[in-house]
């Protein structure tokens with residue numbers, strides 16, 4: 271009797287095993303085909319700097335409020351009016367702030383005291399034909415577009431600007447415009463026509479700013495220190511221990527340009543990417559290489575290392591070919607590495623500035639560049655992102671065409687207008703209704719897989735609402751549940767960040783994200799059963815890899831026969 275019950279249990283177990291196997295094998299088709307789903311984290315701010323993840327990286331830059339891409343207005347202390355270029359580029363005059371012409375200058379930094387001033391029409395301030403007359407006609411910045419800024423010792427917002435002819439700019443009362451013909455020192459008084467006040471409107475704090483800010487002598491040391499300390503093998507151990515199975519690694523285009531990339535970039539990030547691959551292999555993580563910063567900047571922001579806030583990626587065919595060549599380089603390097611899981615062709619191209627047509631053409635070329643080296647790496651296509659959302663389904667046609675491509679959507683409950691007035695509950699509701707619906711719309715039969723490649727546990731009104739730890743726990747749990755349905759998986763933004771809710775390491779260490787919930791297991795016992803499931807899914811994945819449905823059919827056939835035979839043996 272006892273033996274029969276035992277045998278029955280074994281039998282039941284085997285039946286379960288068989289159905290599990292079939293289920294997993296078939297279910298595999300709904301996700302990435304090998305039964306694997308990304309539970310990932312981004313290594314943001316590492317090989318592409320974003321100041322907000324680590325502000326201290328900028329702290330020793332001299333004149334660090336005058337970095338590349340600082341948007342500023344220049345006001346004459348004497349007249350209280352603003353420097354403003356005239357439309358024809360001939361002269362620079364003084365106007366009230368809210369005039370039709372946009373009086374905002376974007377700095378290009380040569381060194382800590384020497385600058386170019388770029389305007390909204392991409393022309394530069396300069397001296398006209400060697401005369402002292404200030405104009406803004408040139409499309410490029412040469413010596414006559416170069417100015418030296420000196421600051422008041424006690425008040426750094428007050429400046430004087432020396433032009434290439436050796437004279438300071440001043441407001442010329444008689445002519446009503448600005449000329450470079452002021453000689454000598456100033457007492458910095460309010461009557462001095464050569465004193466201007468800087469009103470800083472916006473700053474960029476990306477890789478361009480930090481490397482050019484420190485300059486060619488200091489920047490290499492700063493960057494190597496950062497690369498070697500910000501992310502280490504310990505972090506890969508931590509991720510692996512806490513249920514993370516993939517890292518998405520943002521890289522910049524200069525990674526493909528050898529040990530001496532174009533100034534101001536520092537060479538060497540490729541060595542760190544190599545290291546990341548070897549740590550990933552050792553700690554059983556997969557790697558997604560993500561081209562986060564493309565030449566010319568596809569976002570016009572810090573995120574893609576813009577110099578001055580203009581989105582200039584894709585403006586020429588050469589620029590697109592250069593980008594494809596970077597994808598080619600990266601894939602060629604890692605295609606044979608067992609940890610390479612996917613290549614992302616371009617992160618968050620700006621909507622609507624990057625046209626869908628241009629993007630689609632690039633995605634097709636980039637896809638084939640990857641396929642030239644790897645038939646298995648997934649190719650990730652990031653949706654366009656902007657202040658207004660693009661149609662989230664716009665990449666469905668191209669991604670359906672390109673086998674093994676994945677649509678990458680990014681979900682942040684901030685930035686966009688709609689989140690600015692949502693309370694906590696509305697954020698959670700939005701997740702379960704609107705985001706869920708969107709994910710469903712993207713998951714079409716025979717369509718591409720879907721990846722939530724960036725998200726974080728924060729929402730626009732969290733700070734004002736004095737959100738509690740429980741709120742954060744609830745929100746991360748809800749997001750994990752909804753994004754967990756994405757067929758390719760998800761990745762948190764980011765692993766380390768001084769804004770702690772954006773740091774997955776901090777969130778896990780402090781119990782804001784339950785790492786047990788990442789694997790769906792909490793106790794040792796269930797972890798063991800998790801291992802069993804993993805073995806099953808590995809087995810089913812191996813079967814699937816044979817890509818032969820007949821084997822599955824055979825398995826389904828053999829299973830019941832085998833059960834029947836063993837039942838017969840046990841009973842008799």
Ligand SMILES: *[C@@H]1O[C@H](CO)[C@@H](O)[C@H](O)[C@H]1NC(C)=O
Nearest residue numbers: 350351365366367368369370
């Ligand atoms: C801004 O423009 C408005 C009308 O266009 C005008 O009334 C106002 O005086 C201007 N403000 C300044 C500071 O010049």
Ligand SMILES: *[C@@H]1O[C@H](CO)[C@@H](O)[C@H](O)[C@H]1NC(C)=O
Nearest residue numbers: 380381382383384385416418
């Ligand atoms: C900055 O660059 C200018 C122009 O190249 C040069 O004359 C000046 O000496 C430099 N200053 C510093 C501090 O390097």
Ligand SMILES: *[C@@H]1O[C@H](CO)[C@@H](O)[C@H](O)[C@H]1NC(C)=O
Nearest residue numbers: 347424425426427428467468
């Ligand atoms: C610096 O100069 C600006 C412009 O003249 C003035 O508004 C500001 O109050 C000054 N700051 C200090 C600390 O004196």
Ligand SMILES: *[C@@H]1O[C@H](CO)[C@@H](O)[C@H](O)[C@H]1NC(C)=O
Nearest residue numbers: 594598635636638639640642
């Ligand atoms: C793929 O490789 C072939 C042969 O090396 C080359 O001619 C072609 O340009 C490559 N295609 C892409 C998209 O990189």
Ligand SMILES: *[C@@H]1O[C@H](CO)[C@@H](O)[C@H](O)[C@H]1NC(C)=O
Nearest residue numbers: 688689699700703704705707
């Ligand atoms: C979210 O979805 C609901 C229900 O479909 C809809 O009424 C609402 O307008 C959506 N909210 C936003 C902000 O799109």
Ligand SMILES: *[C@@H]1O[C@H](CO)[C@@H](O)[C@H](O)[C@H]1NC(C)=O
Nearest residue numbers: 731732733734735736737738
């Ligand atoms: C709650 O939030 C408000 C607005 O940000 C802030 O001024 C206040 O200090 C916060 N209170 C607590 C207890 O954190």
